[in-house]
Amino acid sequence: MHLDTDDPLFMADLCRAFLFALPDGVMVCSAAGKCLWATEAAARFLGMPHESLRHLHLGEIGALKGSQLAAQGDETMRTGQPCHWEASLAPTNNGSLLLDFRLSRAELLGEPVLIVLISDIGERCREQAATRASVERYRMLVDATSDLIYSYDTALTLTGINRPAARTLGLEPAEAVGRPLGELGFPEPTLSLWKRMTEAVLSSREATREVVEAVMPDGQTYAYETVLQPVLDGSGCVIGCRGASRDVSGMKRVETELRQSEERFRGIFEQGSVGIALIGTDQSLVRANSAFCEMLGYEENELLGKTVADITATEDVQPSLEGSRALYSGERSSLTIEKRYRRKDGGLIWGHLSASLVRGDDGQPFGSVAMVQDITSRKQVEESLRLAEFSVDHAGLAIFWSDPQGRFLSVNDYLCRRLGYSREELLGMTVAEVDPVAPKPWRDHWLELREKGSITFESLMRTRSGEEFPIEGTGNYVEFAGKEYNFGFAVDISERKKAQEALRESEELFRQSHKMEAIGQLAGGIAHDFNNLLTAIIGYSDLVLTSGDSDIESLRSDVREIKAAAGRASDLTRQILAFSRRQALQPEVVSLNDVVSGTERLLGRTLGETIELVTLLRPDLGLVEVDRSQFEQVLMNLVVNARDAMPGGGRLTIETANVELDEKSCRAYMGTDPGPYVLLAVSDTGTGMDEDTRSRAFEPFFTTKEPGRGTGLGLSTVYGIVKQSCGSVYVHSELGRGTTLRVYLPRVDQPKKRRATALRASDSVVGNETILLVEDEAAVRELSTRVLTRLGYHVVAAANGDDAIVILENEDHPYDMLLTDVVLPGTMQGNEVARAARLLNPDLPVLYMSGYTRDAIVHAGRLDEGVNYLEKPFTPDRLAQRVREVLDSRHGAQEAADPF
Template identity: 35%
Template sequence: MEQSSRGLAGPFLEIISRQRPLGWRLGFAAIVVAVAILLRTTVALSQPDLAPFMVHIGAIFTATLVCGGRIGLGVAAVLIAGEAGLAVLSHGEKANPLAAGPARSTLVSFGVSGFVALVMGITLGAGLRRLEAARGRLAAAVAQQDVTVATLEALLDHAPVGFAFFDRQLRFVRVNEMLARMDGIPVSSHPGRSLTDLLPQLSEALTPGIARVVQTGGVIAGVEVEGATPAAPAVWRHFLASYFPVRTQGPGGDGPGAVPDIGLVGMIVVEITERKKAERDIAESERRYRLLAEALPKMVWTSTPDGTGDYYNRHWTEFTGDRAGREWHAFLHPDDLRPATEAWQASLSSGNPFTRECRLRAADGSYRWFLCRALPVRDETGRIDRWYGSCTDISEIVAAREALARTNEDLERLAAARTTELARANERLKQEMADRLKAEAQLRQAQKMEAVGQLTGGIAHDFNNLLTVIIGNLEAAERRVAPEATEIRRFLDYGRQGALRAATLTQRLLAFSRRQPLDPRPTDVNRLVLAMSQMLRSALGERMNVETRLADALWRTEIDHNQLENAILNLAVNARDAMPAGGTLTIETANAYLDEAYCAEHEDIAPGHYVAVSVSDTGIGMTQDVRARAFEPFFTTKGPRDGTGLGLSQVYGFVKQSGGHVMIYSARGEGTTVKLYLRRLVETGLAENTPPRPARKGAGATASVMVVEDDPQLRALSVSILREAGHDVIEAKDAAGALGRLDDGARPDLLFTDVRLGEGMDGTALAEEVRRRLANIRVLFTTAYAKNARALAGRSGPQDRLLAKPFSQAELVGKVKDILDEPAKRGVVLLVEDEPFVALVARQILEDHGFEVIVASHGQAALEHARGPAAPGIVLAVVDVGLPDMRGDDVVRALAGIRPDLPVIIATGYGTSELEGEFGASARIALMGKPYDGATLREGLRRLGFEVSEE
């Protein structure tokens, strides 16, 4: 209790109970005596009938109460002596007044009263001091209790484990924040609810423990439960629960016979989901280790740090016949027992590897020579955690050594080669752990890229549709504004440039996440670099020296030509920024091979041949941290107004999406080199320099174009652009509408369709159906998303093209013109012929009639082409019967399993009679004798329905 809460008694009790110095107490007593004398004099004058010493009684009591019994006794003596002295002085030389009866009676009464006051003061002071001391102890106890309660509250609220308290009816009374986070239910929603209400999947596992504590009052620790919680309904989690009683006193109070009662049941919950997973991982690793140890063709064993064996594989058991688990040295030859055990003890003491040749007893009692070797494995502190040992049978080696007197060098080399197998097994286990950590890091990086990809890809289609409409309408507005309205034209130009910048930003984000639409074509990188070098020299400024080092006989690659130019330009601009004072930019090309060892160290790259493009600068270079984050989107070392941080990430995404690899080599102050590894183009045998054929009639001028687009604004814009270009346009909002127009008699020259068409058939399926009806139709796809662009792989025809969204009017008109101006192609012929001269003649005849030709000299090569990337474009196969690896008729049968509808011409020099029985009745197969000329081959084409003209 605070002093202010005790009223006027507080200061008084403070004066009485506090221990004062002697000087203070003497001074206080002197003041009391002085005041008593003064009051005595005053009372005597004003109240002569009142006994004067009555004032002194209060003084004696006060002095005793405040200053203690000894000083109170002194005050009493002083006052009594003073009264006696006054009595004597007041009578002068008269007889002794103390001998008189009244005076003596007065002094005696004064003495008795003073003594009583003294005793009362002593008794009351001691009592008050004890009371005040007890009050202080009580206050300290209350404060300590408050601290304890506050500590327990803080522990409950902030403990890293879940706490819950239940009443005897098994209902929640209180939970802490950690338990609420575990079960996903707010703290305030628990009180008064049962486990069945809140956690039905865990109720059956948790309720028995609580009920048992209520019944027995005991403590239950370490109960494992598992199930899902509202925090993650689909995730199975593991918990470790412990229960304890919270006791109160029963009706009998707290006396000796009182019986404690269980008022509440406490529960502590720790989530052990990760521990369980780790235990499963350890168990799986242990299982793999044991399988590996059992599979090794030697005896393998392990021991504890003190040398006690705790594992022997089955080869040991089979050789020794031991089932009792005896130590390995129990099977040593008597002559080898002492030296082997001494060497083993020396290794245990020193921690050095153990190696010993000794003889071990087999189950049949015979002895064989073994090379026994053990290696220690240490923990993080350097202490030996376990010994791994092996026993390799070297009986034949010892026999050969003794018989042929092999040199010591030969024996040591052979023994070393045979005893490293266990070390390799151990290394494989360690490598497995390292591979797991590497895989986890790659998974995190893949998840990061996937998150960006989902974000950008999810909005790309609709966003680029909007940008296409915006750009197209701005261009249309520019054409309709009068030339003198310069201010309006300027505003329109600003809007169009902003929309183009937005489209560029979207494409860069799609590039990083590998979702940008690409248009890969066979590309000569040397020619591309040469074409860019002059532009780079003028664009980068006079302080930049641009050098090119181009490899001779550089392989071709299949890549998006424009995106590769953008990548090199991005790298060149970064190099310029890294050389503010000027320097040298070097672009180098080379043929490269990435082997399996290199690819194993880098993610998402396959061994093989690549075309390497290196962009190097002599600038400031990168630190290790910057190099590690260089490909992350939005990461940049430039100022907030100097770049978006998407340049290198766009390069990274484009190269990876194209099946290539990119690496940065840089050090601070030593410049930077970025290497792009692009997949080498595997030539399929298609004619690279096919003679130009005449374009279809009218293609360069006007044509009939079918536009299929589900976005009404974008469809209206595309129709308007193509009609202004002079084309006859047929429009449809979906595949069903387009096919309906074909059923009504429409015969377009070009199909322009979005890949994604909403409900029903998509753009690729529509193109396949239209191509089935109109064999020579040309197709132009449009999309903003590489997932859709990848859907074209293997399904598009040889003359299909792709236009990425957003596109301008000029891009659409130009792309349509380019497609219509291309010469009509009739498809690909698979020519299976092992005789080079015959193949040359047949190829020339087929190419003269508008076909592209793939030549295969073996049957297996032909079947690989029929399953490979060129398969969709193959419209005919010409197969010779006599092939080096298999018969031609077997090739025809295999082709029927791959492409049942593929027309085939079978050429045979053995006469066609033996093939007539099986193939003669088939409408898709024509038989042709050898040797044959152009007329014979043309006749075979006509029999299969191909229109060919006479030469």
């Protein structure tokens, strides 16, 4: 076939074929907008049959009715300017189409026509929208991811960055792009890191993955998992890098924590105090920690392979296996029981078991982990508590709790039984209702209980029947759970009271018996010694009376023996008075160091050459108030007693010290109050004493010495003088090791001032004053009168106080002194005579004489202040001296006021 391309028909057919082959629709319209010709594609786009489209005006086409296309066509024909219009049409049976109408003016066969080109741009728009959406999604994903995504060129200048990455720099993405990495605040170590990684990628042209730690611009160090890959241009040249960094700091921390957790678990398993064991599905032990092994007394290799039943008490095997079956079957998520385990040595212990399944990756259990805590002690405590509860209810005393108002909150069975009430009845009552004669009202009792915490008292309880019985009650203040309680006990002391009464009667009988025994011993000792002395006195007196005209020297010798015997009798009575604390002391404030030092030479001569004397005197020793002469006698008695305990020689130590006695010490030294004391200790290295001898050391006339070597009054005298001086004496001795006697005397702060009535020694004892003598003993009265008369005094004597007062009232001559016995017969004692005499003559000096003062002029063993005293028996010289001293005191010192 030959085609003539120059043939006009060929060109017309070619154009028609081309137009119909186009995917776009073509319409040719007249200048008035009527369709002259259209392709089938145009009819399809507009949803009309091809034949129906011709001759229709643009505004009449159904899909275009009401549109701007007709107006746009008129505008194009008028101006000749092409026009573009897009519209979404819904032609029949074609669905919704997005069409692009392009209108242009042309001439066809010399006539102006409107060419309308219709293109379906829906697919293209959808593709563009999809592309834009894809780009936006990518951008959003890139920005939404926590990863840092970025790109930069070979000069390390950012060419792209997502928002998270820009945020780490404190910038927006647009602010960061185009800036070199060196200007973004990275410290030098981080820049060096990026340069190193970049050089590796650029040189290898391969991607790299690395976890790096980088210091960011905020100064914090982060761990990043970084992927860096080269960027190639179209020619394959490397033009930069793109990278993604993921913050794995948290992951690193998690890994660290996981590792630490694993280490902790391993530590807990291996070193934990709770027993842990891994148990297989066949109930055999797979692993066991040291605590579990130690609990059961096994080594781990001995336990492995044993079953749970092997280490469980026989009675507890079945419940344990049933619990395991319930755990594996899913009936229970965990197993918690208390059971008994059998140790290797056969003993049983209690354990608290907590078990849970261990599952594999497939979710199936491959065993269980058991944690066992030894609760044997707790079980024992629980058993003890049960026994305690039983004991409380069956105790032989009342136990109860009450509130601050005294209402019973809890009572034991004993209290219910003893009072005859039911528990319910007692719980509605108060303590006061069963204790009607309590020492204090309940409110006062409660306040005292709160203050002291615990109080003990005696009272009575009344039973339901009205019977009353004595009790010893104890209340204890308790705070528990924010509330206050009284936790009380009450013991029925009826039998104790009966026993105490019987004991009191027995003790009274014993005391009477002991007193009679002591009196008998004392009387026997006095009788023995006085009979010896009286024998000498009577015997020598008879010799004098029957001597006839014997030699005067022989008579003098006999009289001297009589006087010596009387002197020994005087010493004996003085010792007896010292023991009985009835002698009159004249105390002064002294240092015991001075007493020891003043008698040291005499003591040395007393001890002899075979005994070493050691003195340990404290330099800053406190002062004491004692009768110095009496205390020198105490020291001498202690030294002599120690000397006699060392017949073969030894060492005697005298020590002084300041001591503080507390209540505990005072209980050891009976009759001593806590406080500051001065200690005098005399220790020897002699034979010592057994306990029986030590306990009787201070008894009068008790001695372990050979006959003739002691009276048995030495330590008794020490005891009496020390006690009368408000002190205490204690003996410590061990048989064969020696003895120490400790004397404790109260410490005084300041020396006493000398008495204003201190008497001066008189060179002459004669006088011419008038003296009223009051003495009931005729021999003493006659002796005193004769002695004083010989010395020049005028003496008027009276046998009792009443006679003395009569003499004073009836005599006009004033008396210069009253010399009176303390103990007188009749209604008036010596001090009362002195008081009456001073009513008549306030300045009358008084001199008391007595062998036993009672409490007339001596109180607490000490002479009253300002009292002049002459102790019986006395010699004529001593009487003369004391009378002269008292009379002379009127001129040397102001007489003290009447102490009565």
